[in-house]
Amino acid sequence: MSQDRSVLITGCGIVSAIGLDCGQVLDSLLSVRTGVGPLRYLKTEHTEFPVGEVKLSDEEMERMMGIAPGTPTTRTALMGMIALHEALGQAGLSRDDLRECGFVNGTTVGGMDRSEQYYLDFIENDSRNAYISTHDCGSCSEMIADRFGRFRMITTISTACSSAANAIEMAADMIRLGEADIVVAGGSECITKFHLNGFNSLMILDHSQCRPFDAERAGLNLGEGAAFVVLEEASHAAVRKAKALARLSGYGNACDAFHQTASSPDGEGAYLAMSKALKTAGLKPADIDYVNAHGTGTPNNDESESQAMMRVFGKDLPPVSSTKGMTGHTTSASGAIETVICILALRNGFLPVNYGFSNPMENGIIPNMDLNRGCRLRHVLCNSFGFGGNDSSLVISAVE
Amino acid sequence: MIMEKKSVKILSAKQISIQNPLTEEWMDNPLSYSEDYVRAVDPDFKQFISAGDARRMGKLLKRALATSLSALQEGGIENPDAIITGTGFGSIENTELFLDALVREGEQLLKPTQFMQSTHNTASSLIGIHTKCHGYNSTYSQKGLSFDSALYDAWMQFRIGRIKSALVGSHDEMSPVFSGFVRKAGHVKEGEICSEAAVSVLMADGGDKAYCTLDGVRLLDSPSGMEIKDVIADMTAGGVDAVMTGMSGNAENDSWYGFLDDVLPGIPQLRYKPLFGVNFSSSATGFYAAACCLRDGRIPSVLTADAKPIECRKGILVVNVVEGRHYSFSILKAVCGR
Numbered sequence: 235m236s237q238d239r240s241v242l243i244t245g246c247g248i249v250s251a252i253g254l255d256c257g258q259v260l261d262s263l264l265s266v267r268t269g270v271g272p273l274r275y276l277k278t279e280h281t282e283f284p285v286g287e288v289k290l291s292d293e294e295m296e297r298m299m300g301i302a303p304g305t306p307t308t309r310t311a312l313m314g315m316i317a318l319h320e321a322l323g324q325a326g327l328s329r330d331d332l333r334e335c336g337f338v339n340g341t342t343v344g345g346m347d348r349s350e351q352y353y354l355d356f357i358e359n360d361s362r363n364a365y366i367s368t369h370d371c372g373s374c375s376e377m378i379a380d381r382f383g384r385f386r387m388i389t390t391i392s393t394a395c396s397s398a399a400n401a402i403e404m405a406a407d408m409i410r411l412g413e414a415d416i417v418v419a420g421g422s423e424c425i426t427k428f429h430l431n432g433f434n435s436l437m438i439l440d441h442s443q444c445r446p447f448d449a450e451r452a453g454l455n456l457g458e459g460a461a462f463v464v465l466e467e468a469s470h471a472a473v474r475k476a477k478a479l480a481r482l483s484g485y486g487n488a489c490d491a492f493h494q495t496a497s498s499p500d501g502e503g504a505y506l507a508m509s510k511a512l513k514t515a516g517l518k519p520a521d522i523d524y525v526n527a528h529g530t531g532t533p534n535n536d537e538s539e540s541q542a543m544m545r546v547f548g549k550d551l552p553p554v555s556s557t558k559g560m561t562g563h564t565t566s567a568s569g570a571i572e573t574v575i576c577i578l579a580l581r582n583g584f585l586p587v588n589y590g591f592s593n594p595m596e597n598g599i600i601p602n603m604d605l606n607r608g609c610r611l612r613h614v615l616c617n618s619f620g621f622g623g624n625d626s627s628l629v630i631s632a633v634e
Numbered sequence: 635m636i637m638e639k640k641s642v643k644i645l646s647a648k649q650i651s652i653q654n655p656l657t658e659e660w661m662d663n664p665l666s667y668s669e670d671y672v673r674a675v676d677p678d679f680k681q682f683i684s685a686g687d688a689r690r691m692g693k694l695l696k697r698a699l700a701t702s703l704s705a706l707q708e709g710g711i712e713n714p715d716a717i718i719t720g721t722g723f724g725s726i727e728n729t730e731l732f733l734d735a736l737v738r739e740g741e742q743l744l745k746p747t748q749f750m751q752s753t754h755n756t757a758s759s760l761i762g763i764h765t766k767c768h769g770y771n772s773t774y775s776q777k778g779l780s781f782d783s784a785l786y787d788a789w790m791q792f793r794i795g796r797i798k799s800a801l802v803g804s805h806d807e808m809s810p811v812f813s814g815f816v817r818k819a820g821h822v823k824e825g826e827i828c829s830e831a832a833v834s835v836l837m838a839d840g841g842d843k844a845y846c847t848l849d850g851v852r853l854l855d856s857p858s859g860m861e862i863k864d865v866i867a868d869m870t871a872g873g874v875d876a877v878m879t880g881m882s883g884n885a886e887n888d889s890w891y892g893f894l895d896d897v898l899p900g901i902p903q904l905r906y907k908p909l910f911g912v913n914f915s916s917s918a919t920g921f922y923a924a925a926c927c928l929r930d931g932r933i934p935s936v937l938t939a940d941a942k943p944i945e946c947r948k949g950i951l952v953v954n955v956v957e958g959r960h961y962s963f964s965i966l967k968a969v970c971g972r
Contacts, residue, residue, distance in 0.1 A: 279740060386855060393771075410794060432746070489770075503768065622762070
């Protein structure tokens with residue numbers, strides 16, 4: 235087997251608070267426009283928290299995807315379908331092609347939006363039984379994939395906020411090992427009352443617009459969305475004459491092994507994940523032109539991630555930004571959403587801005603606030619860190 | 635270095651299930667049940683977890699830690715290079731407590747510990763924290779294919795040369811309320827025991843004492859008959875003693891394994907689900923049972939269709955079919971010279 239089965243990205247799709255496709259998201263990034271605002275779609279008592287909702291109702295999404303009213307779906311699955319539709323279209327993959335493609339989805343909340351709505355029905359009557367089958371993570375991946383045909387294999391990664399990044403890593407391993415020539419990977423997650431309340435119980439939600447890496451940061455804003463990338467072996471893409479958007483040149487996953495919901499003060503897991511990603515890419519820290527940080531806006535994450543980045547990059551710290559001030563924290567989908575943002579930055583020559591920042595934190599990094607349009611990016615690093623200290627980093631590189 | 639062919643040693647395999655925990659007593663003296671919902675038989679957790687820690691952990695976490703630490707101890711590895719876990723529902727008891735309070739009592743007094751444990755990767759993380767393992771850590775949640783997905787990932791990690799050892803497990807617990815839900819959803823069918831399982835398997839590139847070797851893992855969605863035939867022919871080329879199936883006695887479920895009569899004629903078809911019940915981690919109990927048979931060189935009568943024991947000297951193909959569409963195949967082989 236060839237040792238150098240390199241992994242290209244030949245399609246991407248995205249749905250988020252700042253746009254319903256790549257074009258809209260690019261426009262928002264270039265206009266530095268936030269999608270975070272007052273609650274509109276989720277029905278919750280906690281209207282005090284700003285959120286990054288996708289600006290579509292479930293019914294509007296069903297119509298977009300041509301799904302008959304009354305068909306059991308979930309918001310997570312619907313957003314996933316819209317993003318996957320764009321990714322497959324961009325890569326030029328038809329229903330028949332999918333028989334040779336793997337599908338790896340990342341989600342944690344799964345169908346909880348319906349379960350929290352119909353929980354008492356599940357117990358007391360049989361009126362909503364169809365939604366019991368949409369509760370688990372795996373069923374969510376099946377609903378997304380089955381809308382477009384039958385893939386060669388399907389699986390689901392559930393590592394909280396690093397789920398989509400880990401899905402992309404697993405997909406890349408499959409391609410490097412010759413298990414498949416194309417694997418579509420990413421993640422999807424809608425906001426639910428369940429995890430809005432969960433994050434609230436952990437006291438890590440900001441009551442205002444979140445401020446990643448700011449001295450006054452007070453927590454995260456929940457977001458939602460979905461994104462998928464089509465990963466394809468280079469020679470396969472060449473034969474198919476598929477256009478390469480970028481290359482996944484390195485990736486790493488490590489465990490902080492510190493605490494279930496907090497990051498270690500020295501960011502050991504994050505440091506290891508970034509170091510592994512650079513090593514597999516065969517790059518030095520100085521080769522990285524931009525870092526899309528996990529940067530949630532919680533006091534703990536941003537301090538720990540700052541320490542880890544300073545350990546990795548030393549004096550060569552490239553421009554860093556968190557785009558969560560615009561998208562909100564899209565939890566399990568964030569790794570894929572931010573991968574697509576990195577691809578947009580690489581292809582359009584700009585540095586995403588760290589919306590919400592104004593005052594530097596003590597011992598922290600100072601994030602990028604300048605779009606720097608027209609800059610040339612060769613390699614960018616994308617961080618995703620989850621509960622349990624599950625830390626993953628991807629290196630995405632420009633294609634010549 | 636990336637390897638085309640690979641053989642990984644299974645150093646140990648441990649279970650907590652509806653059979654006696656952390657032992658292979660089920661081989662000769664299985665527990666049998668007439669109820670259709672049975673909770674796991676728990677060991678004394680004190681030897682694994684302090685009382686203070688145990689109070690904060692749900693059943694799934696305690697079992698995951700106990701099977702993991704036992705597997706590591708027997709296999710003689712303290713810090714595996716990778717921790718990869720499957721779970722269909724995660725810690726469903728804490729999820730249910732949080733959900734129930736949210737729905738019935740509103741959104742003001744919810745408990746962070748319950749929320750934290752509802753996250754599916756809590757077990758993988760807990761094992762990482764407990765063993766101080768900073769290596770590869772991942773969690774799969776794909777219904778009854780969760781363990782198989784974790785195993786497939788581990789298999790790839792070995793082949794790609796990233797790791798030399800891995801702790802692979804799958805853990806599912808079942809609350810009374812959700813046991814009703816999974817019946818309604820058809821995840822557990824007529825005639826099947828709705829159960830719980832925690833399984834941890836330690837595998838490594840080397841080691842003197844091994845149960846057996848793992849020589850291949852494949853996952854396929856809706857494969858054609860020809861694809862199934864090719865995969866099985868490739869995996870069983872060296873001969874197998876038996877095939878470990880997910881047949882349970884339920885007619886619809888068992889019909890998914892009908893292809894085995896044609897593809898592997900004359901090869902005994904084993905059943906583990908009547909012993910261990912059905913849950914999203916049940917394929918892990920089948921894999922564990924197969925590894926134990928190869929370790930002991932015998933397949934006990936409790937697993938065979940004709941209730942007669944079989945010698946086990948070559949290998950066992952483990953086949954899992956979920957909802958008639960997701961197929962997983964893994965091949966376990968006897969250690970040479972046994």
